[in-house]
Amino acid sequence: MLEEKQVVTCFLESEGKVLLLRRSGKVGSYRGRWAGVSGYIETTPDEQALAEIEEETSLDREDVELVSSGKPLEVLDEDLGVRWVVHPYLFHTKDRGKIKINWEHKEIKWIAPEDIANYETVPRLKEVLARVYNIPH
Numbered sequence: 001m002l003e004e005k006q007v008v009t010c011f012l013e014s015e016g017k018v019l020l021l022r023r024s025g026k027v028g029s030y031r032g033r034w035a036g037v038s039g040y041i042e043t044t045p046d047e048q049a050l051a052e053i054e055e056e057t058s059l060d061r062e063d064v065e066l067v068s069s070g071k072p073l074e075v076l077d078e079d080l081g082v083r084w085v086v087h088p089y090l091f092h093t094k095d096r097g098k099i100k101i102n103w104e105h106k107e108i109k110w111i112a113p114e115d116i117a118n119y120e121t122v123p124r125l126k127e128v129l130a131r132v133y134n135i136p137h
Contacts, residue, residue, distance in 0.1 A: 002076065002083040008049045009128050010037040010089040012057070013067065014096050017110040018133065020119060021056070024106040029080060034109075034119040036128070038086075045069075045087040053091065058100040064091040070131030075124045084123075090132035 012019040020034040039052040046069070054060050070088040077084065093099075101108055111119070113135045116126045129135065 002078075002081055004083045004085060006041040006045075006085045006087070007038055008041060008045050008052060008087045008089060009035070009125070010049050010053055010091060011129055011132060012037065012053070012059075012064065012091050012093050012099075013133070014093050014110065016112070018113050018116075018129065019057075019099070020109050020111055020116070020121070021101060021105040022107040022109075023122070024104055027104050030122045032120075034121045035125060038122075041087065045089075049087075049089045049091075056102055056104055058102075059093060059098055063095060063098060064093050066090075067092050068132045070128075073124065073128055073131060075128075077123060086124075086128050088128045088131045 023030055023033050023035055025031050037052050037056045039048060041048045050061055053064055067090040073086045075084040075086055113129060113133050116129055
């Protein structure tokens, strides 16, 4: 039986691009893969989204504006024995220069949303993004 884990995944948007972060070798899963800002839900999903953004990018509440939140997506990972329930969010930020990543990531990249399929991401990240962003085909 798969263990259920509730997480948030937040995408930051600026000038028509979305931020991807490459996971470092120090995290527990999906090392080296591209992801959004994410973390386990310890409070409410809305509060956790803001907490993770601050923790992983150094942006605070005044630096971001909620654009949309989407219906949670179930992501099954048989290898890890986990059923992730991903709560997707999209935030707008004006000042990309303020972003400073923490130990959880080793690289960032601003990409056109339709290019997400070109990256080796955490499972089903494109579908998570599609829940909060209308990806051009």
